[in-house]
Amino acid sequence: xxxKIKRYLGEEVKAEEIKEGKIPIEKFKPKAKYAWSxxxxxxxxLEELKxxxxxxxxxxxxxxxxxxxxxxxxxxxxxTDGWTxxxxxxxxxxxxxxxxxxxxxxxxxxxxVAIIDLDGASEGxxxxxxxxxxxxxxxxxxxxxxxxxxxxxxxxxxxITDIKxxxxxxxxxxx
Amino acid sequence: xxxxxxxxxxxxxxxxxxxELSYKELMFETAVKAYEDAGxxxxxxxxxxxxxxxxxxxxxxxxxxxxxxxLGAVLRHLFTVSGDGMLGLATAYMLIRTGxxxxxxxxxxxxxxxxxxxxxxxxxxxxxxxxxxxxxxxxYIAGMEMNRYLHDTCTTxxxxxxxxxxxxxxxxxxxxxxxxxxxxxxxxxxxxxCFYPLKKLEISTPADGCIVMVLASEKIAESxxxxxxxxxxxxxxxxxxxxxxxxxxxxxxxxxxxxxxxxQAKINNPWMEIDFAEIHDQxxxxxxxxxxxxxxxxxxxxxxxxxDGLTNLNGEFPVxxxxxxxxxxxxxxxxxxxxxxxxxxxxxxEAGRRQIPNAEVGLAHTWRGIPTATGVVAVLSNVxx
Numbered sequence: 001x002x003x004k005i006k007r008y009l010g011e012e013v014k015a016e017e018i019k020e021g022k023i024p025i026e027k028f029k030p031k032a033k034y035a036w037s038x039x040x041x042x043x044x045x046l047e048e049l050k051x052x053x054x055x056x057x058x059x060x061x062x063x064x065x066x067x068x069x070x071x072x073x074x075x076x077x078x079x080t081d082g083w084t085x086x087x088x089x090x091x092x093x094x095x096x097x098x099x100x101x102x103x104x105x106x107x108x109x110x111x112x113v114a115i116i117d118l119d120g121a122s123e124g125x126x127x128x129x130x131x132x133x134x135x136x137x138x139x140x141x142x143x144x145x146x147x148x149x150x151x152x153x154x155x156x157x158x159x160i161t162d163i164k165x166x167x168x169x170x171x172x173x174x175x
Numbered sequence: 176x177x178x179x180x181x182x183x184x185x186x187x188x189x190x191x192x193x194x195e196l197s198y199k200e201l202m203f204e205t206a207v208k209a210y211e212d213a214g215x216x217x218x219x220x221x222x223x224x225x226x227x228x229x230x231x232x233x234x235x236x237x238x239x240x241x242x243x244x245x246l247g248a249v250l251r252h253l254f255t256v257s258g259d260g261m262l263g264l265a266t267a268y269m270l271i272r273t274g275x276x277x278x279x280x281x282x283x284x285x286x287x288x289x290x291x292x293x294x295x296x297x298x299x300x301x302x303x304x305x306x307x308x309x310x311x312x313x314x315y316i317a318g319m320e321m322n323r324y325l326h327d328t329c330t331t332x333x334x335x336x337x338x339x340x341x342x343x344x345x346x347x348x349x350x351x352x353x354x355x356x357x358x359x360x361x362x363x364x365x366x367x368x369c370f371y372p373l374k375k376l377e378i379s380t381p382a383d384g385c386i387v388m389v390l391a392s393e394k395i396a397e398s399x400x401x402x403x404x405x406x407x408x409x410x411x412x413x414x415x416x417x418x419x420x421x422x423x424x425x426x427x428x429x430x431x432x433x434x435x436x437x438x439q440a441k442i443n444n445p446w447m448e449i450d451f452a453e454i455h456d457q458x459x460x461x462x463x464x465x466x467x468x469x470x471x472x473x474x475x476x477x478x479x480x481x482x483d484g485l486t487n488l489n490g491e492f493p494v495x496x497x498x499x500x501x502x503x504x505x506x507x508x509x510x511x512x513x514x515x516x517x518x519x520x521x522x523x524x525e526a527g528r529r530q531i532p533n534a535e536v537g538l539a540h541t542w543r544g545i546p547t548a549t550g551v552v553a554v555l556s557n558v559x560x
Contacts (some may be wrong), residue, residue, distance in 0.1 A: 032296060039196075074249045
């Protein structure tokens with residue numbers, strides 16, 4: 001082990017003992033529950049999602065239209081000046097196909113996740129969401145136009161999942 | 176080496192609940208106040224931002240990644256200390272003392288009302304093999320400690336209860352306090368026994384709030400503030416986590432932290448050389464136990480000093496003029512900054528109706544709560560030398 005410590009008291013562990021689960025372990029499942037106050041900006045965002053709209057906040061100093069909205073401009077470090085709606089269409093900034101589920105099991109069909117720069121928001125701002133209605137995700141390209149597919153109004157609950165996913169804009173193909 | 180000063184502060188809260196703001200918005204609101212007080216632009220004038228937070232209290236992994244925006248720290252130099260706000264103070268102090276940094280922002284907050292299973296989170300801090308399987312509310316540790324403390328020192332339950340009466344009364348005078356109240360000794364003593372011998376009213380209630388402080392080097396402190404509050408010394412210490420083997424009477428972690436701070440601040444007789452103290456009082460007996468560990472008196476004497484009124488607001492050595500955590504509310508990892516805040520207010524002469532006349536040197540002390548044995552001590556003064 002080292003110059004000064006040759007061995008500890010106790011028995012050497014053998015590989016088969018580990019395999020057979022004979023090494024003592026302690027299991028514990030934490031009970032950790034939280035209910036975060038959404039606050040001004042997130043509350044507004046979620047309320048608007050429920051109505052089928054995406055709202056942004058604006059900063060008059062730097063001129064940015066910011067999604068997701070916030071009550072402060074983090075670059076100018078001042079309160080934001082107003083609210084404005086942005087479109088539910090945008091451009092794929094980047095995407096990936098996730099072949100693993102949250103528990104690391106293999107998925108047959110990958111989940112396509114994308115950063116979408118929303119039309120009407122400042123450059124490089126928008127939403128992260130799933131991409132749906134694509135037959136072969138390998139046809140997706142960075143820069144592709146996409147549009148939101150909303151849940152029906154009665155199913156919306158004021159959550160990011162009120163948008164089911166974004167899908168490629170069809171008209172682009174016919175042009 | 177450069178002297179270090181607190182040149183600005185902001186405080187929001189403390190309140191029992193803050194459902195109107197997210198933790199980010201609470202931090203933003205507080206940071207704005209601190210930067211206005213210090214007259215700085217966080218986008219240009221700050222060398223390092225330090226936030227103090229514990230992931231399990233926030234409910235986020237890697238919580239440090241969630242803090243830059245609301246502090247003006249985007250693409251600036253920031254890190255999180257996973258501990259009490261005064262451990263952040265110690266870090267800021269050391270950074271400035273290196274001579275490489277002139278302006279540091281320190282932040283700590285509590286959104287205790289967002290935690291639905293607070294007791295389970297505290298219990299998660301217990302040893303998983305030896306302690307957790309026994310079950311029970313983890314505050315029984317405070318009950319055991321109080322019992323041994325009373326046994327060894329002859330401090331009385333009445334004296335412990337008197338801490339609550341004093342601190343909650345001070346809290347009435349503090350607009351930042353959530354739980355100021357006039358309670359009588361009888362009310363405290365007759366409140367239900369929760370963790371024998373600890374009574375319900377002797378346990379501070381969590382509260383929400385945020386504190387942001389701006390620290391500066393000697394070079395610029397006086398240009399930023401008319402009333403810089405100088406950090407004369409900071410010390411910290413942790414005893415063993417083992418409940419089975421730790422010392423149960425004397426809060427040794429606080430004694431060692433105090434000795435470290437006093438050495439730097441050249442304090443030989445704390446009672447004589449310091450004018451008042453803000454001491455961690457999450458449980459009433461802890462104020463007395465910590466007073467002794469801080470060398471403000473001999474072991475077992477704190478109760479008597481309190482009983483004789485010496486630690487009252489108008490006494491010879493006021494302790495917890497803010498109302499303490501019993502009056503202000505327990506601010507989780509912001510506890511240390513709650514202590515610092517009151518010391519700064521008193522030394523700036525801005526403590527309003529609870530102002531201690533001619534205060535020049537103040538002590539701030541914190542403890543990381545159940546089940547820890549970690550303490551931090553700082554000595555501050557409005558006189559540079």
